Amino acid sequence: MKTRIITVLIALGTVGQALAQTPIVDHNGKASFFSEAPMENIEALNEKVLGAIDLDKGILAVSMLIKGFHFERSLMEEHFNENYLESDKYPKATFKGVISNFSELDFSKNGSFEAEADGEIEIHGVKKPLKTMVKFDVVGSKLAAATAFEIKVAEFDIEVPRLVIKNIAEVVEVKASFNFSL
Amino acid sequence: MTKRFIITSLVLCYSLAVWAQDDLLASLEAEQSNEKTMVEATFKGTRLINGHTIETRKRGVMDFIIAHRFGTIDGGTYDLFGLDNATMRIGLEYAFSDRFYLGVGRSSFEKTYDGFVKYRLIRQSKGAGSMLFSATWLSTIAIKTLKDPENDLSFSDKVANSHQLLIASKLSSGVSLQLMPTLVHRNLIREEDENNDVFALGVGGRIKLSQRLALCVEYYHQFQKLNDNTTDAIAIGVDIETGGHVFQLQFTNATSMIPKGFVSETTNDFFEGEIHFGFNVSRTFQLK
Numbered sequence: 001m002k003t004r005i006i007t008v009l010i011a012l013g014t015v016g017q018a019l020a021q022t023p024i025v026d027h028n029g030k031a032s033f034f035s036e037a038p039m040e041n042i043e044a045l046n047e048k049v050l051g052a053i054d055l056d057k058g059i060l061a062v063s064m065l066i067k068g069f070h071f072e073r074s075l076m077e078e079h080f081n082e083n084y085l086e087s088d089k090y091p092k093a094t095f096k097g098v099i100s101n102f103s104e105l106d107f108s109k110n111g112s113f114e115a116e117a118d119g120e121i122e123i124h125g126v127k128k129p130l131k132t133m134v135k136f137d138v139v140g141s142k143l144a145a146a147t148a149f150e151i152k153v154a155e156f157d158i159e160v161p162r163l164v165i166k167n168i169a170e171v172v173e174v175k176a177s178f179n180f181s182l
Numbered sequence: 183m184t185k186r187f188i189i190t191s192l193v194l195c196y197s198l199a200v201w202a203q204d205d206l207l208a209s210l211e212a213e214q215s216n217e218k219t220m221v222e223a224t225f226k227g228t229r230l231i232n233g234h235t236i237e238t239r240k241r242g243v244m245d246f247i248i249a250h251r252f253g254t255i256d257g258g259t260y261d262l263f264g265l266d267n268a269t270m271r272i273g274l275e276y277a278f279s280d281r282f283y284l285g286v287g288r289s290s291f292e293k294t295y296d297g298f299v300k301y302r303l304i305r306q307s308k309g310a311g312s313m314l315f316s317a318t319w320l321s322t323i324a325i326k327t328l329k330d331p332e333n334d335l336s337f338s339d340k341v342a343n344s345h346q347l348l349i350a351s352k353l354s355s356g357v358s359l360q361l362m363p364t365l366v367h368r369n370l371i372r373e374e375d376e377n378n379d380v381f382a383l384g385v386g387g388r389i390k391l392s393q394r395l396a397l398c399v400e401y402y403h404q405f406q407k408l409n410d411n412t413t414d415a416i417a418i419g420v421d422i423e424t425g426g427h428v429f430q431l432q433f434t435n436a437t438s439m440i441p442k443g444f445v446s447e448t449t450n451d452f453f454e455g456e457i458h459f460g461f462n463v464s465r466t467f468q469l470k
Contacts, residue, residue: 023206052209067220075243079425082355082393088355096204161394163424
C-alpha cells in the first residue's frame with residue numbers, strides 16, 4: 001500500500017515537472033477587428049494583447065482587455081465599451097486551445113508553416129468553440145504567429161439596435177499577431 | 183499492479199493536460215487583473231440636466247449643443263403646456279485635450295453670452311493605484327447684454343462668474359452620483375438683492391434604464407441666496423443616446439441653462455407646477 005502511494009506520488013511529480021516548463025509569452029501582441037457596413041467602416045486595434053504558447057504540449061492562450069482597443073473616433077470607443085461589449089462587466093476577451101497538428105510541427109528549425117488551433121474563444125461573457133489556422137514563422141530565435149478569422153456579432157449576445165444596423169457589420173473580421181522569443 | 187500504475191498515470195496525464203490550457207490562460211489573466219484602467223462614461227454627456235457633469239469630450243472632439251426650455255406647463259392648453267414660449271441656448275465646445283475643455287454659448291434669456299473652462303483634475307480608475315471618484319473644475323463667465331436704458335452699466339457690472347468643483351463616482355455600470363459645490367459671484371446686484379455671492383451644493387445622479395436610456399436627477403440647494411424670492415433648482419430628465427447624438431428631455435423649474443442662472447436666479451416653485459419642459463441635443467464631431 002505504502003509503495004503504491006509512493007509510486008503515484010512519483011508519477012505526479014514527473015508529470016508536474018513536465019508541466020513546470022515555462023511557456024513563452026508575448027506581452028505586446030496585436031489584435032484588431034474590422035467591421036464593414038453600408039454606412040461606415042469601423043476599425044480598432046489593441047496593442048497590449050497577451051499571448052502564450054507552451055511548445056512542450058502545444059497549447060495556446062490569449063487574453064486581452066476590451067478597454068485596450070482603440071478607435072479612430074473616441075465616441076465609437078466609448079460606445080464599444082459602454083453599449084456593445086460592456087467592458088465594466090466583461091473586461092476581457094480570451095482564447096485557449098491546442099494546436100491539433102502539433103506532433104507534425106518542428107519549431108526548432110527556421111521556416112514557416114501552418115497550424116490549426118482548436119479551442120474556445122470568450123467574448124462578452126460568451127464562450128464559443130473556435131478553429132482557426134495560425135501561420136508560424138521561425139527565424140533564428142524568433143517565432144512569429146498570425147491568424148485571422150471571422151466572428152458573428154449576434155453569437156456573442158452583442159445587441160445591435162435597429163437604428164444603427166447599417167453602421168455595424170453582422171460578421172466582423174478579426175486578426176491577431178504575436179512575436180515570441182524562443 | 184503495473185497495469186494500475188499505468189492507468190493511474192494516464193488519467194493523471196490527461197486531466198493535467200486539460201488543466202494546462204486553463205492554467206496557461208489563468209496565468210495570463212492574472213497578469214492583467216491588476217492593470218489600471220480608466221472608468222469611462224460616468225455620464226452620457228457633458229451636461230447632467232441643467233448643469234455640467236464631470237465629463238468632457240475626448241481630444242479633438244467638437245460638441246454642438248442646442249438647449250430649449252419651454253414655458254411653464256401650468257399654463258395648460260391655452261399656451262399648450264408652455265410650448266408657445268421658449269428660451270434657448272446654443273453652444274459650441276471643443277476638447278483641446280482629454281482633460282481641457284472650452285466652450286462658448288449664447289442664451290436668448292436676457293441675451294446672455296457665456297464661456298467656460300473645464301478641466302478634469304482627477305479621473306476615476308480601477309486596478310493598480312485606483313481612484314474612487316472623478317473631479318472636474320468648472321469656471322464660467324456670463325455677460326448679460328439685454329439693454330438697460332435706466333442704468334448706466336459698465337462691462338464689469340454685467341458680468342457674473344460661477345465656479346464649481348464637480349465630484350462624481352460611477353458606482354456601477356448603471357449608477358453614477360455627483361456632488362457639485364458651487365459659488366456664483368455677481369459684480370453688481372440690484373437693490374432688492376442681498377448677496378453678491380451665492381453658495382450652493384448640487385447633488386445629482388443617473389440610473390441607466392437600458393443601454394441607451396438613462397434617468398437623471400439634479401438638485402441645487404442654496405445656502406446663501408441672491409434674495410429671498412429665489413428657489414432651489416430641481417430637474418428630472420431622461421438621456422437618450424443614438425450614435426453621435428445625445429438627446430436629453432427634462433422637467434425643471436429653472437429657466438436659465440447656465441450655472442449663474444439656474445443655481446441662483448430660479449424663482450419657480452417646482453411643486454406648484456411651475457415646471458418647464460425642455461431638451462438638450464448634443465451632436466459631436468471628431469475634428470482631429
